[in-house]
Amino acid sequence: MLEAGGVIGLPTETVYGLGADAMSSSAVRKIFAIKGRPADHPLIVHVADISTARALSRTWPTTAEDLASAFWPGPLTIIVERGPNVLDEVTGGRETVAIRIPRHAMALRLLQQFGRPVAAPSANRFGRVSPTTADHVRADLGSDVDVVLDGGPCDVGLESTIVDCSVDPPQILRPGSISSEQITEVVGRLESASGPSRAPGMLESHYAPDCTIVPIDVSDSIPSDVDRVLDGRSDPTRFAHDLYTLLRDCDRQSLRRVAVLLPDDVGVGRAVRDRVFKAAALRRH
C-alpha cells in the first residue's frame, strides 16, 4: 500500500496517523488532499530508528541525541534542521523537519518492513479532534483512506510532545504526555515558549468538537446550564487517554455545553489543559 504511493490509517501510542511514503511528493500530497490541510502545515516524519532520523537532518545536535535516547520509541517529536533529502511538501518549505519513533508494535513493524520514513499527521479532518481508535479514523475519513490498520485504542490519547532542537536552548512547541519537567531533566535548559507559536496550526482553534467546552479551574464553580461534566482532575493520565473519545461521545449525543474540570498545570495535566482550551476556543464555522 505505502509502496504504491497509497495512504493508510496507522495506529501509534498517541493518536492515529494518516501515513504515506515521506520520500514521495505525490503520496504526501494525497495526505493534504484527504485532510483538507493547508499545504504550508508541516508533517511529522515517523522513522524506525535513530540512524534514519539522523539521515533526515542536516545537523543532529546533542540535545536531539539525548532526548531520542531517553524517550524513543515514544510520544516525543524532535525538530531539527532538515537534510537535503527531505521534501518541501513534508516541511511546508521550512528549513526544519519534525521526526519521531512511535512506541506502537504495529507501527514499528510497518516502518521496519517498509524501510522508509512515513509522513503522518493525525488522521482527522483538519481542525477536528484527533482519532484514538480505528473506528474514529473510519468515521472521519471513510473511504478516502485506502486501509486503516486497527491497533486498538491508543495508549496515551494525546498528540506527542514537540521539542524544537534546532534552537539552543531547545523549546517545547506542543505539550504532551512527556512533560517539560522530564525534558528539562535531559537537556538541562529549556527556553520557555513565548510569543506566537512556531508550530503552524497550534494557535488556531484545533481539536474542536461541535459542543461548547467550558473549562473549569479549581477555583471556578460549575455553571448550572451545562449538559455534562467531564472530570479531568482526579486522574489526568486516564483523562488524557479518554479525552478525545469523550468529546466525540458528547457530539454524538448532540450535547450543547460540556464542562471540563481541569487538572493542575503539571506533567500530563499541562497537555490536557492545552487541548481543553483549544477545544474551547471560538470556532471558525
Ligand code: TXA
Ligand atoms: O502524536 C503525534 O504527534 C501524531 C502521531 C500521528 O504521530 N501526529 C500529529 O501530527 O499530531 P499533526 O500533523 O496533527 O501535528 C503535527 C504538528 C503540527 O502542529 C505542525 O505544525 C508541527 O507538528 N510541525 C511539524 N513539523 C514542524 C516543523 N518543521 N516546525 C514546526 N512545527 C512543525
Ligand code: MG
Ligand atoms: Mg493534528
